[in-house]
Amino acid sequence: xxxxxxxxxxxxxxxxxxxxxxxxxxxxxxxxxxxxxxxxxxxxxxxxxxxxxxxxxxxxxxxxxxxxxxxxxxxxxxxxxxxxxxxxxxxxxxxxxxxxxxxxxxxxxxxxxxxxxxxxxxxxxxxxxxxxxxxxxxxxxxxxxxxxxxxxxxxxxxxxxxxxxxxxxxxxxxxxxxxxxxxxxxxxxxxxxxxxxxxxxxxxxxxxxxxxxxxxxxxxxxxxxxxxxxxx
Amino acid sequence: xxxxxxxxxxxxxxxxxxxxxxxxxxxxxxxxxxxxxxxxxxxxxxxxxxxxxxxxxxxxxxxxxxxxxxxxxxxxxxxxxxxxxxxxxxxxxxxxxxxxxxxxxxxxxxxxxxxxxxxxxxxxxxxxxxxxxxxxxxxxxxxxxxxxxxxxxxxxxxxxxxxxxxxxxxxxxxxxxxxxxxxxxxxxxxxxxxxxxxxxxxxxxxxxxxxxxxxxxxxxxxxxxxxxxxxx
DNA sequence: TAATCCATGTGGTTGGACCACATCAACTAG
DNA sequence: CTAGTTGATGTGGTCCAACCACATGGATTA
Numbered sequence: 001x002x003x004x005x006x007x008x009x010x011x012x013x014x015x016x017x018x019x020x021x022x023x024x025x026x027x028x029x030x031x032x033x034x035x036x037x038x039x040x041x042x043x044x045x046x047x048x049x050x051x052x053x054x055x056x057x058x059x060x061x062x063x064x065x066x067x068x069x070x071x072x073x074x075x076x077x078x079x080x081x082x083x084x085x086x087x088x089x090x091x092x093x094x095x096x097x098x099x100x101x102x103x104x105x106x107x108x109x110x111x112x113x114x115x116x117x118x119x120x121x122x123x124x125x126x127x128x129x130x131x132x133x134x135x136x137x138x139x140x141x142x143x144x145x146x147x148x149x150x151x152x153x154x155x156x157x158x159x160x161x162x163x164x165x166x167x168x169x170x171x172x173x174x175x176x177x178x179x180x181x182x183x184x185x186x187x188x189x190x191x192x193x194x195x196x197x198x199x200x201x202x203x204x205x206x207x208x209x210x211x212x213x214x215x216x217x218x219x220x221x222x223x224x225x226x227x228x229x230x231x232x
Numbered sequence: 233x234x235x236x237x238x239x240x241x242x243x244x245x246x247x248x249x250x251x252x253x254x255x256x257x258x259x260x261x262x263x264x265x266x267x268x269x270x271x272x273x274x275x276x277x278x279x280x281x282x283x284x285x286x287x288x289x290x291x292x293x294x295x296x297x298x299x300x301x302x303x304x305x306x307x308x309x310x311x312x313x314x315x316x317x318x319x320x321x322x323x324x325x326x327x328x329x330x331x332x333x334x335x336x337x338x339x340x341x342x343x344x345x346x347x348x349x350x351x352x353x354x355x356x357x358x359x360x361x362x363x364x365x366x367x368x369x370x371x372x373x374x375x376x377x378x379x380x381x382x383x384x385x386x387x388x389x390x391x392x393x394x395x396x397x398x399x400x401x402x403x404x405x406x407x408x409x410x411x412x413x414x415x416x417x418x419x420x421x422x423x424x425x426x427x428x429x430x431x432x433x434x435x436x437x438x439x440x441x442x443x444x445x446x447x448x449x450x451x452x453x454x455x456x457x458x459x460x461x462x463x464x
Numbered sequence: 465t466a467a468t469c470c471a472t473g474t475g476g477t478t479g480g481a482c483c484a485c486a487t488c489a490a491c492t493a494g
Numbered sequence: 495c496t497a498g499t500t501g502a503t504g505t506g507g508t509c510c511a512a513c514c515a516c517a518t519g520g521a522t523t524a
Contacts, residue, residue, distance in 0.1 A: 002507070002508090003507075003508065003509095004507095004508095038508085038509090039508060039509045039510070040509090040510090041507095041508070041509065041510085042507090042508070042509085059516095059517095060515070060516050060517075061515085061516045061517030061518070062516080062517050062518045062519085063517060063518050063519090064517095064518095065517085066516090066517070066518085
């Protein structure tokens with residue numbers, strides 16, 4: 001077993017045993033190295049991996065944001081992983097879109113009316129009406145879909161949703177340039193968003209799921225993805 | 233931007249541009265360090281992250297298994313990430329089980345008859361009949377479910393399925409000790425597996441999906457998970 | 465009293481050294 | 495000429511010692 005894996009094991013045990021909780025701080029790199037009888041290099045390699053997994057965040061200096069603290073951001077970590085595998089052509093974009101339809105439909109069908117995430121989703125729609133440029137619109141769009149997924153109350157589904165969205169984020173941004181009429185498209189997307197949220201708030205899960213599926217597939221089909229092999 | 237992130241960016245670009253393909257070898261750590269004008273340490277940190285993401289595999293020595301090779305194993309990488317987040321209590325086991333039901337039901341419904349994965353699944357069932365100890369049974373069980381998921385032809389769903397299974401693998405192993413009668417349980421599981429595979433081969437996707445959902449939920453319910461808060 | 469300076473502790477980076485390992489070519493003994 | 499041995503080579507794995515940038519907070523000073 002390699003040295004940095006030993007460090008990883010030790011930290012994972014601290015987490016499992018509850019000795020290290022969310023928001024807690026890891027010992028300094030030098031302290032851990034001395035305690036585990038390994039070099040600081042190996043400790044750093046382990047911390048790097050945890051950072052890539054979204055389990056910790058490292059900050060320099062001293063005070064509030066300093067040190068290596070335990071966080072919980074599986075979404076961005078999974079997103080980076082998926083993005084890399086998309087780059088290797090091992091994961092086709094079409095499969096990611098299909099999976100996104102699957103997860104988001106499920107979430108829309110089970111979204112619980114009255115949770116904070118739905119209120120946030122409604123606010124985001126208002127902001128999208130006022131959004132001027134495409135990038136701002138897409139950023140709000142991403143947050144809307146994540147909020148919708150959160151309303152179902154399954155943190156794993158939420159995390160995977162966010163990661164799928166993140167994995168093809170740049171890709172989606174490039175696609176908008178190919179659309180024939182962005183204004184028309186954005187108007188349609190806005191209307192579809194409203195319809196989805198209305199269906200959810202009416203407790204019509206089945207309809208919400210159908211609308212979500214059509215919404216996502218519609219966008220990528222219009223942009224030239226979703227049917228046929230991945231163009232990337 | 234930190235130095236190792238620069239290296240990551242460079243490698244990701246090599247992958248995106250196709251200069252580095254699956255099965256290809258990265259330049260040696262010393263060569264990359266010199267080329268990118270960074271220290272070998274930073275290069276190593278980047279390689280570590282890619283290794284944790286299941287994008288590369290590092291091997292010492294020389295020859296066939298030596299050097300840093302591009303691979304594609306998102307499943308195990310995502311599994312490790314999820315396992316860590318379960319350790320932080322951020323991802324409840326119940327949510328993972330629920331997500332697994334979602335993905336596997338979907339896959340069972342869309343499994344394509346005649347693909348190699350289904351043949352492998354059938355062979356695994358035969359091996360499970362001969363499995364003596366619990367661990368061997370569970371290992372074959374895991375492979376069966378992964379094979380079933382692969383039959384749907386969506387690599388993202390397959391990878392996520394494998395990762396979910398891996399994230400709670402140890403957990404599932406511990407649970408079997410709490411079962412009242414393992415022999416009875418394993419007989420039931422075997423029968424359910426046969427029924428699922430039969431439904432798939434009969435092109436009865438709906439029934440296959442129902443059977444899979446009941447199969448997974450049944451196991452975890454019997455073992456004391458799936459309802460109520462996570463016990464871990 | 466208020467502004468400044470510096471000691472302290474954090475992660476970030478570097479260069480160099482050495483190790484274990486696997487291969488392959490050159491060499492040597494038969 | 496063949497078969498076995500040996501050493502050169504190149505890979506990742508590990509460690510060390512030093513230095514940097516940064517943020518804080520207490521000591522010092524105007």
